[in-house]
Amino acid sequence: MGSRRPTLQKKLLAWLLGPLLGLLAVDTVVTWSTSSGFSNHAYDRSLEEMAREVVLHVRPGAGRPVFAMPAEAERILRVDQDDRVYFKVSAADGALIGGDAELAAPPSPVTPGQPLFYNGMLHGEPVRVVAARVPVGGQDAAQPLAQVQVQVAETLNRRSRLTRDILASVFLPQLLLILCASAAVYFGVRQGLLPLQRLRRAVSARSHLDLSPIEASNVPGEVMPLVDEVNDLLRRLGTTLNFQNRFIADAAHQLRTPVAGMKAQIELALRETDRARLQHSIGQLYHSADRLSRLVSQLLSLARNEPGAVESVALHTLDLNALALEVTMEWVPEALRRNVDLGFEGADGEVVIDGDTHRLRELINNLIDNAVRYSQDMGSVTVRVAAGEQRQLSISDDGPRIPVEERERIFQRFHRLLGSHVDGSGLGLAIVSEIAALHNAHITLEEDLDGVGNTFTVFFPAPRTRPDAGAQPGHG
Ligand SMILES: Nc1ncnc2c1ncn2[C@@H]1O[C@H](COP(=O)(O)OP(=O)(O)OP(=O)(O)O)[C@@H](O)[C@H]1O
Numbered sequence: 160m161g162s163r164r165p166t167l168q169k170k171l172l173a174w175l176l177g178p179l180l181g182l183l184a185v186d187t188v189v190t191w192s193t194s195s196g197f198s199n200h201a202y203d204r205s206l207e208e209m210a211r212e213v214v215l216h217v218r219p220g221a222g223r224p225v226f227a228m229p230a231e232a233e234r235i236l237r238v239d240q241d242d243r244v245y246f247k248v249s250a251a252d253g254a255l256i257g258g259d260a261e262l263a264a265p266p267s268p269v270t271p272g273q274p275l276f277y278n279g280m281l282h283g284e285p286v287r288v289v290a291a292r293v294p295v296g297g298q299d300a301a302q303p304l305a306q307v308q309v310q311v312a313e314t315l316n317r318r319s320r321l322t323r324d325i326l327a328s329v330f331l332p333q334l335l336l337i338l339c340a341s342a343a344v345y346f347g348v349r350q351g352l353l354p355l356q357r358l359r360r361a362v363s364a365r366s367h368l369d370l371s372p373i374e375a376s377n378v379p380g381e382v383m384p385l386v387d388e389v390n391d392l393l394r395r396l397g398t399t400l401n402f403q404n405r406f407i408a409d410a411a412h413q414l415r416t417p418v419a420g421m422k423a424q425i426e427l428a429l430r431e432t433d434r435a436r437l438q439h440s441i442g443q444l445y446h447s448a449d450r451l452s453r454l455v456s457q458l459l460s461l462a463r464n465e466p467g468a469v470e471s472v473a474l475h476t477l478d479l480n481a482l483a484l485e486v487t488m489e490w491v492p493e494a495l496r497r498n499v500d501l502g503f504e505g506a507d508g509e510v511v512i513d514g515d516t517h518r519l520r521e522l523i524n525n526l527i528d529n530a531v532r533y534s535q536d537m538g539s540v541t542v543r544v545a546a547g548e549q550r551q552l553s554i555s556d557d558g559p560r561i562p563v564e565e566r567e568r569i570f571q572r573f574h575r576l577l578g579s580h581v582d583g584s585g586l587g588l589a590i591v592s593e594i595a596a597l598h599n600a601h602i603t604l605e606e607d608l609d610g611v612g613n614t615f616t617v618f619f620p621a622p623r624t625r626p627d628a629g630a631q632p633g634h635g
């Protein structure tokens with residue numbers, strides 16, 4: 160088995176785990192981005208709070224505002240466990256009033272009353288910055304209202320750590336969940352596919368001669384139709400094999416006797432010195448060879464038409480009337496030779512059936528052959544075709560009546576009536592009934608209407624296609 164084809168197990172796992180991992184990725188990204196959005200928002204508020212704290216220490220001065228922050232307050236503001244804090248106060252014209260000069264101006268102008276948050280770099284480190292414009296002074300007329308710009312920046316250590324924490328707390332449990340689910344799916348699928356493994360072992364352990372049905376009690380419902388089909392195939396194979404075995408046995412048995420007879424005849428002929436007697440022996444040999452050749456062709460015909468051994472026969476519409484007439488005409492010289500009056504009574508028009516021309520010829524030939532061969536001298540044989548719901552082909556003769564108790568048996572292969580001195584292999588009627596079965600037709604055998612002889616009638620079903628759909632004249 161070890162092929163590189165993807166197994167059902169691998170496919171199932173891929174189909175189940177692929178989407179699960181996809182879900183994990185999407186879920187992680189979504190959870191991470193919403194929760195880090197929330198926490199960024201909270202950190203930004205505290206940054207804004209620091210800006211407000213800085214503004215508290217700006218006072219309106221004589222020319223421009225003055226920044227004066229007690230050293231203790233500045234220390235508290237700047238010292239943080241995780242991050243460094245920078246700030247800068249500048250006048251409306253951009254001149255530095257206090258704080259860290261190296262803090263760059265905001266990327267865009269700041270609207271008063273609307274703090275601006277942005278990311279920047281300071282001393283080669285990423286920072287988050289808030290910039291705000293606030294009015295200072297204005298309590299008395301001597302000190303007019305002035306605008307100052309305050310910027311507060313902090314490094315991102317705390318924020319990055321929080322992001323990492325969130326990622327870890329979201330991703331790890333989900334990854335664990337997926338791993339557990341994968342294990343469960345893997346074992347589940349394995350367990351589910353066990354019956355298939357057992358089935359495979361049962362089939363591979365079989366002998367090629369064992370055509371009994373595959374045991375299917377533990378097979379899952381999805382596989383049952385396949386097992387049923389295989390069992391059906393085995394059954395059909397068994398039928399064909401049985402037929403072939405029986406055919407080979409029959410053929411060997413049937414051929415042995417005439418071949419042995421011919422050998423004996425040849426030995427006799429070889430010892431013959433009298434020319435006339437030699438001539439006679441060779442004549443006998445010729446007859447034996449003729450009988451043997453008939454037997455061989457009947458055996459082959461039997462094999463060709465065995466319903467269990469042939470593929471379904473392709474039937475086409477044909478005119479039974481024309482075909483029967485044609486075959487009857489071919490028998491006229493032989494009938495004349497045997498002094499038999501051969502007649503044909505056809506239907507008025509076409510009699511259309513679904514049939515196989517070659518096989519039907521064989522059927523009619525065998526029936527006429529029997530009628531002519533077993534008829535008395537000066538006897539008469541009539542072939543009739545009649546239309547109707549069931550199309551009928553009948554062959555009547557006035558030979559010896561076939562006893563009622565023999566009427567079924569003569570259709571069996573190799574069965575011949577006792578006391579007949581006419582040559583035959585006993586296969587003709589077996590072939591006839593096989594061909595009839597291939598046409599869904601049935602055969603009856605009755606005494607002839609006048610009380611002498613026999614009538615074989617074959618009833619064909621009406622054709623499946625339109626009754627008068629261009630029938631072929633019988634040549635097919
Ligand atoms: N029309 C008939 N009249 C009398 N007996 C018949 C007639 N048809 C068949 N039988 C009897 O039935 C037997 C079986 O016929 P079947 O055609 O199967 O074999 P066969 O004629 O002996 O040999 P084959 O046709 O293979 O050469 C014949 O041997 C014969 O005894």
Ligand SMILES: [Mg+2]
Pocket residue numbers: 525528529583586587588
């Ligand atoms: Mg016959």
